[in-house]
Amino acid sequence: MPKLIIDNIPVEVADGVTVLEAAQSVDIPIPHFCWHPALGKAGACRVCAVKMVDGPVKGIQMSCMLPAQDGMVVSTTDPEAVAMRRNVIEWLMINHPHDCPVCDEGGECQLQDYTIAGGHGIRRYSGTKRTHINQDLGPYIEHEMNRCIQCYRCVRFYQEYAGGTDFGVMGSAGRVYYGRFEDGQLESPFSGNLVDICPTGVFTDKTARFKARYWDYDMAPSVCPGCSLGCNTTPVARYRELLKMTARRNEAVNGWFICDRSRFANDAVNDPQRPRTPLIDGREASRDEALEALLLRIAQIEELYGSGSIAVVGSSRLALEGAALLPRLAECCSAGALCYFTSQEESDRTLPLIELLSSGKPASQRDVRESDCIVVCGCDPLQKAPMLALAVRQAWRNGAAVYVVPFGSAQGTEGVQKSTILQMNRWLSGVEASQEPKRLYDAISVHSLDAVPLADAKQPVLICSATNAPDRLAETLEQQSNLKLAVIFPAANSYVAAQLAGAHGAVSLEHAVATGKIKGIIAVEADIPPQLLEGIPFVAALDWRMTETVQAAQIVLPTTAWVEMDGTCINNEGRAQRFKKVMNPGVPVRGLDPAGHPPHIHRTIPPGGEPQPAWQTVAALIEGLCGEQITEPLSGKWERLQELAAESEGVMINDL
């Protein structure tokens, strides 16, 4: 544990920590471009210079390259160090174009910040600047090479951290160029992180090109609904349009990055077809009218077909707040069935796994990154939960052994199903089920779980998918006490759905409909296959997406998307995480008059801004049915989650 003094402040840090990190630990900022917590040091930018006044090394040193040692006396404010940093920034700016006003990084640019903070406010060099020809990197990422300051972050991320091979650094001397061999879409499903990681505007998000500036953004801490991992994000919105998704740091979960499936999936929220007005039999109505009509229909159905003819259906994408109220709603309308799953098979497979996870040891993405032995069992994490594959790669880079056990459906079709965004990445379209994702990590293929030398491993992790879990999972976990389990569930909130289904004795909708008793369905953000709706006289849908169920419903009550509300989700480990409201619901300003400017009208609620979070509509129904007022959806078992902070690492619900 070296002890050193930085700017007269004594600091004690762990072995191997750099002077730069030691300074950060006591809130002394040192400018840096090439150093990044997830990528480590490169010593390329020379901007983190400090003066070593006393101790084992003396003079000007790069603080990112120097491990902290006992007896060091560091000055970040020494005139020599300050002059060095100012000069380095001036060199970096010599070739930098004069284009901040038309650069999407402007306002959130590390180069801008450090140029001003470093004291280089006025250009002295009046010679000509080197220029580059840009590449077309596909529909998601814009390339503007003139802005590059040669920090090497992009290549270090792309090749080392994410295992990409189609992007790199070329050229020599003043000509170094960061790009592909030829124009074309970046192949890595993590390519979007270049936007976050580049400290300048070389890589910017093309889907949000020329849309807004940092100081105008609507932002809030959020959680990705793309898969069951619950990676942390910061969505960015402006004028009621979701512009882009950025990664948010959570060391226990995603670290610093997110996958492209999350980053480039804003269309669902911005979809002009989204239901925004309540509908009664296809006629537009107010929210109160629609609620009243729904209560009336519920009463009619019960009168006609008797009690127990309504099914209340949730889903595995519904946030905890809404899902936790459904049992009460089911009671209030004396429903015949409470369902969180439509398919019996999914329900049967998910429930036991949740039980196992809540009694066993769930593995977080951090556990995977730090593991020394990983068994990937009958699934391809790259397709179902991309960041998990990236976590496996980090463990593999640190020397972990990765075993792959193909079995069950993995030998057949599992993995062929590709999400739309990832399909566009050529990387994945080439990966067939028989081909394990070799490019991210080398794996040893074994025929069964018994062939894996688990007993020798210190922190082993088993990764499997809920759709194809191995049979003797419980036994294996019991035998191997240090084995942790990471399950990939089909949807973001599968854990919530299965938890509540287990606790409240819910059945699958398939099963409920098969009894023939169900005559009315209240679908809360549920995607019900059309064949299950056949012969059901009444369907009401609460949803923010234009699903088939919404189209089939007689009464539609729009709800808010996750970026338009506060809520809680529980990821595949049972980690509850809070997401905050990013923007107000409503038709995007852009959609009001696409050709011209926004209309000159005063309004308190924007057009299409009436939808409420699903749980509030469910609470209104409960109030209408049994007069009970619910102001706080998280009660009972969930009460402690009320205080959950969005910026925290989340809370394991096993600890509640």
Place this chain on the structure above:
Amino acid sequence: MKILSDIAALLTGMWITWKHIFRRPVTIQYPEEKRTPYPRYRARIVLTRDPDGGERCVACQLCSAACPVDCISMQPGEEADGRRYAEWFRINFARCIFCGLCAEACPTLAIQMTPDFEICKRDIMDLVYEKEDLLIDGCGKSPEYNFYRHAGIGVTQQRGEGIEEKRPVDVRSLLP
């Protein structure tokens, strides 16, 4: 003697009154009579064009960020040639305090203050000016500046052919 100083005070006041009665007035009969403000007077804002006739504003949002009363809003957009411009640009003159900070912040010299201070309307909504009301057909002050000639992003000229630029490098060259 108190009475003498009182009389002196009265007479002084009277003297000043009479002196001003015979002076030339400083006020004018506005609006019948008008006075020309100085060219740097800060009043109605305009958006100017560059010497080549293109819109100068690149919708960089610096003016709206600088505005202390938040009366500027806009939506940037992109032309086919990569030119960034304002799809719509709005100044609410009912709120503007004519401080000139926007003009000071503007990196392209697009937004400028003019001496036209006569902006009164009966309906306050008419004081919300859109781009078509703001954009003029001239350069205003600094007639020679064209931001895109210096920006290096290849809008008004090929990349590498701007005033301060070298030709684009050949990455594949092995020459030193």
